[in-house]
Each structure stands twice: as structure tokens, then as C-alpha cells.
Amino acid sequence: MATTATRTTTDCLHLARRMRALEPSATLAMAARAQALAAAGVDVIDLSVGEPDFPTPAHICAAAEAAIRAGKTKYTPAAGIPALRQAVAADYARRSGIAVTPAQVVVSNGAKHSLHNAFMALLDEGDEVVVPAPYWVSYGELIKLSGAKPVLLETRIEDDFKLRPEALRAALTPRTRMLLLCSPSNPTGVVYAPEELGALADVALEADLAVIADEIYDQLVFDGRRSPSFPTLRPGLVDRTVVVAGVSKTYSMTGWRIGWTICPEPLAKAIGNLQSQETSNPSSVSQHAALAALTGPQECVAEMCRAFQKRRDLVAGRLTAIPGVRLPEIGGAFYAFFDIRSALARGRGGISTSAAWCEALLEKEHVALVAGSAFGAEGHVRMSFAASEEKLAAGLDRIARFLDA
Numbered sequence: 060m061a062t063t064a065t066r067t068t069t070d071c072l073h074l075a076r077r078m079r080a081l082e083p084s085a086t087l088a089m090a091a092r093a094q095a096l097a098a099a100g101v102d103v104i105d106l107s108v109g110e111p112d113f114p115t116p117a118h119i120c121a122a123a124e125a126a127i128r129a130g131k132t133k134y135t136p137a138a139g140i141p142a143l144r145q146a147v148a149a150d151y152a153r154r155s156g157i158a159v160t161p162a163q164v165v166v167s168n169g170a171k172h173s174l175h176n177a178f179m180a181l182l183d184e185g186d187e188v189v190v191p192a193p194y195w196v197s198y199g200e201l202i203k204l205s206g207a208k209p210v211l212l213e214t215r216i217e218d219d220f221k222l223r224p225e226a227l228r229a230a231l232t233p234r235t236r237m238l239l240l241c242s243p244s245n246p247t248g249v250v251y252a253p254e255e256l257g258a259l260a261d262v263a264l265e266a267d268l269a270v271i272a273d274e275i276y277d278q279l280v281f282d283g284r285r286s287p288s289f290p291t292l293r294p295g296l297v298d299r300t301v302v303v304a305g306v307s308k309t310y311s312m313t314g315w316r317i318g319w320t321i322c323p324e325p326l327a328k329a330i331g332n333l334q335s336q337e338t339s340n341p342s343s344v345s346q347h348a349a350l351a352a353l354t355g356p357q358e359c360v361a362e363m364c365r366a367f368q369k370r371r372d373l374v375a376g377r378l379t380a381i382p383g384v385r386l387p388e389i390g391g392a393f394y395a396f397f398d399i400r401s402a403l404a405r406g407r408g409g410i411s412t413s414a415a416w417c418e419a420l421l422e423k424e425h426v427a428l429v430a431g432s433a434f435g436a437e438g439h440v441r442m443s444f445a446a447s448e449e450k451l452a453a454g455l456d457r458i459a460r461f462l463d464a
């Protein structure tokens with residue numbers, strides 16, 4: 060009795076060890092702050108979160124409405140409706156030239172969930188995963204949740220933030236199990252050339268690594284580039300690669316929460332089993348919307364991509380004209396990741412970190428960016444250019460004024 064009387068709620072609700080080091084998503088946190096300020100009447104320009112600003116194309120929304128009316132509102136198979144798995148396989152095969160079967164596809168609640176599933180299905184306690192930095196905020200946390208260890212490998216702006224094969228080779232240990240690649244990259248917008256990816260593939264093959272290829276931005280590439288799917292680069296990669304993609308970015312469908320993995324069938328089956336226990340199927344209505352996205356007219360993708368390229372021109376042009384600001388060549392996605400170390404070195408206002416710089420920018424100029432430290436690259440900041448040209452121009456004016464102040 061005495062023990063129950065002295066126990067407090069905090070004793071019984073103490074957090075599991077895996078939660079103690081878990082950071083919330085910095086991108087989502089900054090977006091929430093910007094939204095709260097906007098709701099309070101502040102004229103905020105939110106360039107923090109990476110989310111296309113276009114409405115989801117009308118034919119996709121219509122397919123979702125039709126699915127609701129047709130009563131497609133029940134559980135579906137956990138790994139997704141057969142028609143969508145088929146459509147993902149067909150779309151991937153058409154664009155990559157690699158034949159895949161629907162059984163190799165698992166549809167999940169967004170590509171973030173797909174990544175989580177892949178890590179949970181493949182990684183054991185103590186396994187090491189090589190992650191080139193700057194990296195997308197969620198990679199490290201999701202890897203840690205699986206019990207494995209992210210090995211963060213710094214890359215240099217001089218190399219356009221690309222991982223070099225010799226750096227990968229030098230990071231290998233007997234525990235290295237996996238390589239994680241993201242091209243086009245969030246947060247840098249950098250797109251690896253096929254030969255650069257091929258050289259990394261050679262190391263992965265030599266060292267018998269599994270590879271997660273996050274190709275969620277593969278259709279948002281500029282200047283006539285193509286972003287080849289990783290398994291196309293060398294024979295043998297199909298058997299060791301999990302391709303992650305989804306509709307969030309390509310079709311401006313972030314809120315619908317549909318992403319997928321494409322991988323060898325036994326692993327796909329395991330991921331499907333995991334998902335059947337974790338979340339069951341992703342939203343039935345969203346799956347029908349995603350099916351319409353993949354099988355319907357594709358002009359909307361080209362249109363959005365053209366708009367992103369115009370914005371890239373505006374943003375890259377304006378940022379490179381600011382003395383001391385450096386950024387790599389943005390070949391795809393919708394991010395500018397720029398170096399503010401010369402501004403930080405001046406130490407004005409006692410600001411010496413990217414996080415403090417972003418705080419001050421938000422406070423003084425009401426522009427929301429995300430600190431490079433959240434992406435493992437202190438001294439830099441990320442600006443999303445998934446916003447109208449007017450907003451971007453106004454945001455850039457404020458950033459330039461802030462850097463000049």
C-alpha cells in the first residue's frame with residue numbers, strides 16, 4: 060500500500076529507453092511555429108517545410124470522391140490494394156526499365172512510414188547504416204528507433220555535398236549493414252550523376268551492403284536531367300536495394316499519406332507482415348487517389364516541375380548574388396541549402412549557430428527556414444522553394460536584408 064501511495068504518474072509513465080534520445084521532426088516543428096505566428100496575425104513567409112504548394116490535381120481528388128461514393132471505405136489488404144501495387148510496379152518498370160511484380164511493392168502511410176518499415180524489417184541492434192550528411196531530418200531518428208546506429212558521413216559543399224566512394228569505403232566496419240542514399244537530395248537539391256551513383260554502387264556490391272534508395276523526388280529534376288533509379292546502375296543491385304518513393308511530392312499529395320517500397324519479394328512480404336500488425340492498410344480512399352495519380356494524365360507532373368525549375372532559377376540566382384552565401388547546384392527537388400558560415404563568423408548579435416540564425420530571422424524578418432544543424436550540417440540553412448514566386452521574392456528580400464543588417 061505504501062508504495063502505491065507514494066508513486067506518481069511520472070513513475071508509471073516513464074518513457075521507454077528508445078524514446079529518450081528521439082528528436083521531434085525539426086522541419087515539422089518549424090512549420091508549426093510559422094503557422095502559429097501566421098494564426099496570430101504575423102506576416103510570416105514560411106519556407107521551412109518541404110511540401111508542394113499546388114493543390115492536388117482535380118482528377119486525383121475526383122477519384123477519391125468516387126471511391127468514397129462507391130463504398131471503398133473499408134480495410135484493404137495490409138500491403139495495399141492489388142490495383143495500386145500493380146500500378147506502382149508498372150510505373151516503376153516503365154520509367155526504370157526494371158521489371159517488378161506487384162508482390163515486390165508495399166504501399167504504406169507515406170514514404171516516411173516506408174522508410175521506418177524498411178529499417179525495422181532489416182536492421183538489428185548495433186548494425187551500422189552509412190548516411191551521407193547533410194541528410195533528411197528523419198533518417199537518423201528512424202534508424203535509431205530500429206536499434207541500429209546511423210554513421211553520419213560529412214560531405215563537402217565543394218563536392219556538391221555528394222558522398223565519394225573513397226569516403227564510403229573508409230567508413231566501412233564489420234558492422235556496416237546498409238547505405239542510405241537520397242537523390243535528388245533533401246535537403247540540398249543535389250542530383251547525383253549516374254556515374255557517381257555507379258561508383259557508390261560498386262562499393263555497396265564489394266562490401267555486401269543493403270541499400271535504401273530514397274527516390275521520392277526522382278521526377279522533380281531540372282534542366283532536362285534524369286535521375287536514374289539506383290538498381291539500374293549495376294547488375295546485382297536489384298537484389299540488395301529497397302527503393303522508396305511515393306505520391307507526396309510528385310503529385311502534391313503530402314496530406315494523403317501514400318508512399319511505397321519496392322524490393323525483393325521475401326523482404327516485401329516481411330514488410331507487409333510488419334505493417335499488418337502496425338497500422339493495417341494505408342487509407343483506402345488515399346490508395347484510390349494514388350491509383351488515379353499513377354494511371355491518369357501525367358501532364359500535371361511536368362507542369363509542377365516547370366514551375367519548380369523557374370523558382371529554382373529565381374532562388375539560386377538571388378542567393379548566389381549575396382556576398383558570402385554559397386550553395387551547390389540545385390538539380391532537383393525544391394530546396395536551397397546554403398552556407399551562412401561567413402555571416403556566422405561575423406558573430407553579430409551573438410549569433411553563432413544556424414539554429415540561432417534561423418530564430419533571429421524568424422523573429423526579425425518573419426521568414427521561416429530550417430537550421431542546417433537539423434540536417435547534420437551546421438553553418439548552413441535550408442530554404443524550401445515550394446512557394447509562389449511572389450512569396451519567394453519577398454522572402455529573399457528579407458533574407459538579404461537580414462544578412463546585410
Ligand code: PMP
Pocket residue numbers: 109168169170171172195241244245273275305306307313316317318
Ligand atoms: N524522404 C524524403 C527525402 C523526404 O523529403 C520526404 C518528405 N518529408 C519523405 C521521404 C517522406 O515523404 P512522405 O510525405 O511520403 O512521408
Ligand code: GLU
Pocket residue numbers: 084086087107108109110171195196197245
Ligand atoms: N520532406 C519535408 C521536409 O523535409 C516534409 C517534412 C517532414 O516530413 O519532416 O520538410
